[in-house]
Amino acid sequence: MMEWAKESLRNLESSRPARLNQPAPLPDSNEADALLKQYHPDYLGHERQVTVGLNAGGQKFPLELAQLLEGDSPIEPDYSPSSEIETDVLIIGGGGAGAAAALTLEGSGLTVHLATKLRLGDSNTVMAEGGIQSALGPDDSPRRHFADALVGGHGDNDPDLLRILCEQGPESIRWLSQLGCLFDQNEDGKFRLRGGGGTSVPRVLACRDYTGLEIMRVLKDAVRLTRTQILEEHVAMELVDDGKGRVTGAILFNRSAGRPVCVSARAVILATGGSGQIRLQGFPTSNHVGATGDGLVLAYRQGCRLIDLDSYQYHPSGACYPEALAGQLVTEAIRSIGAQVVNAEGVHFIDEMAYRDVLAGAIIKEIAEGRGVKTPHGKSGVWLDTPMIDLKKGAGTLAGQFPGLIHRFERYDIDPAKTPILIYPTLHYQNGGIRVDSECRTDVAGLWAAGEVTGGLHGKNRLMGNSLLDITVFGRRSAQSVLDNIPERGAVTLTNLQQFRVDRKKIEDKTISPKFFPEASGMKLNAAKGEEKQEKKTTSADFEPPNPFNF
Amino acid sequence: MTDKTVEIKISGKTIQARAGETLVHALWAAGMAESVKTGCAGGVCGACTVTLRYSDGRTGGTELACMKPVEAGMEVFPCPVEADVSVAPVAEPELSHLQLAFPTLNRCTKCGSCTTACPMSIPVMDSVLRMQKGEFQAVAEDFTTCIHCGLCRFVCEDKVKPHNMGLWIRRSLGMSQDIAIEKTDANAEQEWQYLLDKDRAQRLQRARQFRQSGRIEP
Numbered sequence: 036m037m038e039w040a041k042e043s044l045r046n047l048e049s050s051r052p053a054r055l056n057q058p059a060p061l062p063d064s065n066e067a068d069a070l071l072k073q074y075h076p077d078y079l080g081h082e083r084q085v086t087v088g089l090n091a092g093g094q095k096f097p098l099e100l101a102q103l104l105e106g107d108s109p110i111e112p113d114y115s116p117s118s119e120i121e122t123d124v125l126i127i128g129g130g131g132a133g134a135a136a137a138l139t140l141e142g143s144g145l146t147v148h149l150a151t152k153l154r155l156g157d158s159n160t161v162m163a164e165g166g167i168q169s170a171l172g173p174d175d176s177p178r179r180h181f182a183d184a185l186v187g188g189h190g191d192n193d194p195d196l197l198r199i200l201c202e203q204g205p206e207s208i209r210w211l212s213q214l215g216c217l218f219d220q221n222e223d224g225k226f227r228l229r230g231g232g233g234t235s236v237p238r239v240l241a242c243r244d245y246t247g248l249e250i251m252r253v254l255k256d257a258v259r260l261t262r263t264q265i266l267e268e269h270v271a272m273e274l275v276d277d278g279k280g281r282v283t284g285a286i287l288f289n290r291s292a293g294r295p296v297c298v299s300a301r302a303v304i305l306a307t308g309g310s311g312q313i314r315l316q317g318f319p320t321s322n323h324v325g326a327t328g329d330g331l332v333l334a335y336r337q338g339c340r341l342i343d344l345d346s347y348q349y350h351p352s353g354a355c356y357p358e359a360l361a362g363q364l365v366t367e368a369i370r371s372i373g374a375q376v377v378n379a380e381g382v383h384f385i386d387e388m389a390y391r392d393v394l395a396g397a398i399i400k401e402i403a404e405g406r407g408v409k410t411p412h413g414k415s416g417v418w419l420d421t422p423m424i425d426l427k428k429g430a431g432t433l434a435g436q437f438p439g440l441i442h443r444f445e446r447y448d449i450d451p452a453k454t455p456i457l458i459y460p461t462l463h464y465q466n467g468g469i470r471v472d473s474e475c476r477t478d479v480a481g482l483w484a485a486g487e488v489t490g491g492l493h494g495k496n497r498l499m500g501n502s503l504l505d506i507t508v509f510g511r512r513s514a515q516s517v518l519d520n521i522p523e524r525g526a527v528t529l530t531n532l533q534q535f536r537v538d539r540k541k542i543e544d545k546t547i548s549p550k551f552f553p554e555a556s557g558m559k560l561n562a563a564k565g566e567e568k569q570e571k572k573t574t575s576a577d578f579e580p581p582n583p584f585n586f
Numbered sequence: 587m588t589d590k591t592v593e594i595k596i597s598g599k600t601i602q603a604r605a606g607e608t609l610v611h612a613l614w615a616a617g618m619a620e621s622v623k624t625g626c627a628g629g630v631c632g633a634c635t636v637t638l639r640y641s642d643g644r645t646g647g648t649e650l651a652c653m654k655p656v657e658a659g660m661e662v663f664p665c666p667v668e669a670d671v672s673v674a675p676v677a678e679p680e681l682s683h684l685q686l687a688f689p690t691l692n693r694c695t696k697c698g699s700c701t702t703a704c705p706m707s708i709p710v711m712d713s714v715l716r717m718q719k720g721e722f723q724a725v726a727e728d729f730t731t732c733i734h735c736g737l738c739r740f741v742c743e744d745k746v747k748p749h750n751m752g753l754w755i756r757r758s759l760g761m762s763q764d765i766a767i768e769k770t771d772a773n774a775e776q777e778w779q780y781l782l783d784k785d786r787a788q789r790l791q792r793a794r795q796f797r798q799s800g801r802i803e804p
Contacts, residue, residue, distance in 0.1 A: 154669075157625030157633060171767065178777040179800040182793035185781075190790035194782050205767040212765045215675055215757025217726060235797040243730055248630050252734055253760070256753055259672040323626040359608045359655050363628050412606070438731050442706065443629060446653070555611075556619040 036448060037356075040457075043408045046381030047418050047455060054375060054383045055426065061386040062393060070396035074403065076316050076460075077346055077392070077495075087539045088335050089478075095345050097315045103328060104335050105539060106548030108532055109560065110273050110295075116286060116527045118299035122148040122264070124517055125285055125298050127271045127330065128306030130158025131247070131503065132486030134254035135510025136304050136517075138214075141261040143518055148298065149263050150287050152270035152551065153325050156255040159308050159464075159487060160506060162323055163247025164366035164439060165231065166239035167211075167218075167507075168500035169204035172228050175236045177201035184501060187233035187390055188494020191343065195473045196492040196509075200501065203508040208240065211507060216253045218242055219436075230371045231499035232388045239500040244366050244439040250503060269296070270551055270560055273532060274303065274333050274482070277525030282337055282481035284527050288560050299527050302481060302517045305330045306510065309465040309487040312553040319353055319362025320462040324556065329549035330488040334469045336535045339477045342490040343467025348497055351376075351387075351394040353461025355416030357447045362461040365419060367391070367499045369437060373427045377418040377455070378406040384417075392496045395460040408457055416457035425452050464502065466493050474520075475513035481522055485513040592658040596621055609651035609662060610634055622664045627652045632735030635705075637663045648703045648737050667736030670750055679758035681720035688751050692718060693744035700738035700748050706731045710738045710748045717751055726756045777802060 037044065062070060072078050082095040087105045090096075096104060124140055126133045129151025140147045151157070170180040180201040185192050208226075212218070218240040219227045228237035242249035258265070268290040275297065277283045284299040307330030311322025320326070335341060352367065354360040370376070370387040376394070378384050378401045385397045398417050401407055407415035421440075424433045433452045434441050444451050468490035475483045486506045493501060552558035590605050596618060603612035610627055613619055625631030629650055639646035641659040648665065673687045685691055691714075700710035713728040729752030738748040780802050783789045795803060 153625050154623070154631075154633060157631045161631050162626050162628050174800055176771065176774070176777070176800060178774070178781055179797060181781055182797040185790065185793040186797060190786055190793070194789065198778065198782065209765045209767050212760055212763055215760035217730075217756055217760045217763075236800070245630070245731060248733065249730075252732075252753060253757060256672050256757065259669070260674050321628070323628065323631070324624045357655075358606045359611075439630075442731070443653070446655075552619075553614075556614045556624075557617050558619045 036454070039411050040408055043379040043381070043418070044455070046379065047377050047420060050377070050381035050383070051420065051423070054377070055423065057383070059375070059383040059386045061389055062397070067390070067393045070393055070400060074396040074399040075392055076318065076349055081316055082345055086542055088535065089338055089340050090335070094342070097345070097347065099313045099315050100310065100328060100331070100344060102544065102546050103313065103332055103548040103550060105542055105544060106332065106546035107536065107539065108273050108336065109547050110286060110529065110532065114295070116275050116297040116529060118284065118527050119296050120148065120298045122146045122298060122300050123521065124148070124302045124304065125150065125300035126304045126306060127285060128308060128486070129153065129155040129267070130306065130308050130486065131160030131251055131254060131506035132510035133304070133306035134251070134258045135507055136306060136485060136514040137258045137261060137263045138254065139511045139514035140518065141263070145518070145521065147263045148266055148300070149258070150266040150269040150271060150285070152268065154267045155258065155265050156251050157323060157325060158251065159323055159326055160247050160503070161251040162321065162364065163503050164244040164364055165368040166229065166241035166246045166500045167208070167250070167503035168231070168234070168238045168498065169208045169240060169504065170201065170238060171205055171208065171226060172236050172238060175238055177204060179235060180204060180238060183234050184498050185494070187498045188496050191494035193491035199473060199512070200492060200504060200508050204504055207504060207507040211250060211253070214253050214257050216242070216249055229368055230388070232367055232371070232394070233390050233498045239368070241368060244368060244437045247503060271307070271329060271333060273529070274337050275527040275529060276337065276531045278528045278530045280338070280480065280531070281522065281525055282479055283525040290560070293561050297527060299524060301521050301524050302483065304513050304517060305334060305469065305482065305484040305488055306486050307488045311462045313550065314554070315347060315462055318349065318460070318462040321350060321353055321362055321364040322462070324553060327550040327552065328465070329551060330484070331468060332549040334477060334482065334484065337479045337482060337531050339479055339482065340470045341468065342470045343495065344465070344490065346466040346495040347462060348391055348464035348466055349395040349460040350463035351391055351398055351460050352419055352458040355414055355457040355459040356410045358410070358412045360443060361414065363443065364461065364463070365440065365456060365458055366437070369419065369421060369424070369440065372436070373424050375420045375423060376458070377420050379408045379417070380406055382406070390496055398458070398460055410457065414459065416459040418455040419458045420455045421451040422453055422455060464497055466490070466495055466497055474516035475509055476516060481525070483513045483517055485509040592656050594656050594660040594662060596662045597664065603656040605656070607656060609636065609654050609656055612656050613651070622651045623666055624652065629653045630733050632733040635665045635667055635735050635737055637665045648705065648741070650705045650735065653705065665740070667740045669736070670739065670747060673750065673754055675754050675757035675761055677758065677761045679722060679755065679762070684717060684751065684755065687754060688747055690745045690747065691751065694718070694746050695744055697743065699741040699743070703737040703741045705735060705737065706733060708732060713752065714746060714748050717755070722755050722759060725752060726759050728752065729756055
């Protein structure tokens with residue numbers, strides 16, 4: 036097993052007794068800054084300004100994203116929108132924020148449609164592992180939560196949004212519990228609270244290492260019991276406006292019918308999530324298949340301002356081996372209860388609870404300076420010493436608290452309770468996004484936004500457990516704001532898009548955006564068309580029907 | 587074909603795949619992404635259910651395409667499972683409530699297909715037997731890792747719906763919890779004023795101090 040790593044594994048095991056109860060140094064602020072500037076992918080100059088739209092000439096964007104923001108719409112120039120579905124509220128996005136919004140609108144008397152390009156619940160929410168923050172501990176308060184998150188975000192967080200997040204933490208846990216979420220408890224019946232990177236007291240609630248799954252499956256089930264009309268496999272292609280700047284609906288591509296459908300809505304809530312699948316600088320990602328930043332592109336064309344998108348979160352512990360798991364998340368909670376990060380020489384080179392961006396930079400540095408472990412696939416990583424957890428906390432702790440980790444690795448004959456796992460930073464979270472006010476309103480009337488698609492809340496670095504809280508708090512809040520301020524129905528036109536198209540005449544790039552699906556998947560908007568194409572590619576078709584008795 | 591390539595079949599069509607990659611990535615590379623639904627490609631959304639068999643006679647079964655590495659001689663058949671209608675949970679659930687919500691509960695013939703089909707290694711059939719006895723806490727624990735792919739329901743001859751019942755029980759127990767969240771916040775307003783300083787640098791400095799003790803230090 037892992038013969039190729041024999042030497043570094045020996046180093047790791049021989050240094051383990053000395054490391055066991057010995058913390059590694061936490062970088063001071065100068066060292067942290069140096070690590071970020073030299074090694075963190077955000078700081079390597081792989082970015083540029085855009086030349087089209089409201090942000091032209093302003094804050095820079097990663098190159099891959101800049102190209103999408105300047106891109107042209109897939110809407111045919113002669114397409115004329117005419118409403119086929121009329122609804123009061125259109126929610127775009129089927130993850131946690133969209134579902135929380137739908138639940139909040141139930142019983143209001145408004146008609147609600149929720150569109151998602153995949154299925155309800157297929158999202159980054161469902162993949163979140165480690166937990167959700169809420170100031171419930173004895174020495175804790177929403178103010179302390181605020182202070183931790185602000186320092187973690189390098190002071191760039193929008194203080195008003197952050198205050199709302201932290202103040203709403205306890206109430207959000209109550210709301211989720213009432214819906215039926217089961218968070219892990221201690222023997223005394225109180226919620227088990229763990230630390231996370233940058234929390235000054237234990238504050239992270241979890242459901243094993245499936246916290247996002249627990250929240251998403253409950254929200255999904257609850258939404259299915261409402262009158263919300265769920266439009267699965269409906270891809271948001273473009274937003275429509277009333278000709279006077281207000282958003283009044285969207286053009287969705289119905290993948291099964293193979294054609295666009297125009298929705299007229301009095302209010303639109305964008306909850307389209309993140310963009311890890313645009314694979315900045317070729318990094319692996321922990322994000323779901325649909326995380327291609329579509330909402331950023333659509334909102335930008337309407338005249339929304341985007342903020343802090345020069346900042347992405349590279350989660351320090353993405354799996355690096357086996358190859359099939361590359362980029363998948365290994366939750367921070369594993370580090371928070373005692374697994375150390377160790378280089379090929381067996382050196383515990385940094386405190387594993389350093390801020391995510393700093394730790395990611397430190398790991399990349401180890402590899403750059405030749406202290407990484409190279410896999411047979413040519414990737415490099417450092418060790419996460421998972422067997423330490425059972426040594427520190429008793430046999431069976433890892434398997435009991437992290438069944439997801441064990442389950443994923445066991446099919447490759449790796450038992451993380453006995454063998455350390457190899458990690459490398461993975462593109463995990465879009466720190467910036469659409470600018471919103473404290474009521475989740477964007478710069479454009481008629482358009483609200485919530486969750487990962489928004490920017491400002493997390494500053495330049497998000498703490499563990501604040502995104503599941505974000506989608507809960509602001510998913511609900513966006514819906515409440517829509518309820519309080521819902522406009523009358525307006526005309527559906529493509530005026531804003533036409534203006535954007537005039538503006539982009541000055542560039543020659545022919546990119547069509549959003550991307551909708553990962554480049555590597557080859558998936559197209561029109562599923563039927565995609566299949567025609569692959570028919571031509573396939574030559575052999577020696578099909579025989581499956582034998583139903585031979586499972 | 588080198589040792590780095592394996593040949594697999596998807597719905598009867600032969601494709602070449604790179605050894606070590608998952609079925610989903612093999613399908614992407616072959617331009618056949620649409621043949622199996624995908625959601626998360628990380629083993630937790632349950633979209634990419636497939637059935638497998640092997641040309642050499644090894645036992646196949648059900649799998650998640652995103653988690654299953656390709657193997658030579660593998661034959662893959664898409665097996666999408668539609669979501670079932672949800673049933674509203676109830677607080678303080680009892681066996682009679684479950685029976686009412688899921689009338690097929692007692693039809694289980696203990697064939698074990700559901701346990702075999704589960705890609706998460708949940709002891710599904712044993713858990714159905716626990717449901718029949720009203721052992722809800724144990725059932726909630728069993729279904730902690732359920733991704734609701736629906737395969738246990740899909741393979742059941744007798745229309746038992748194990749995962750739907752598992753979620754119903756978990757939500758019902760969750761709703762029954764008494765979550766008293768009370769906080770004495772006498773200093774709250776003062777602390778917010780301190781932390782929400784208008785000056786960015788001052789705000790950050792104060793946050794640095796405040797997080798040390800959770801209080802405004804004189």
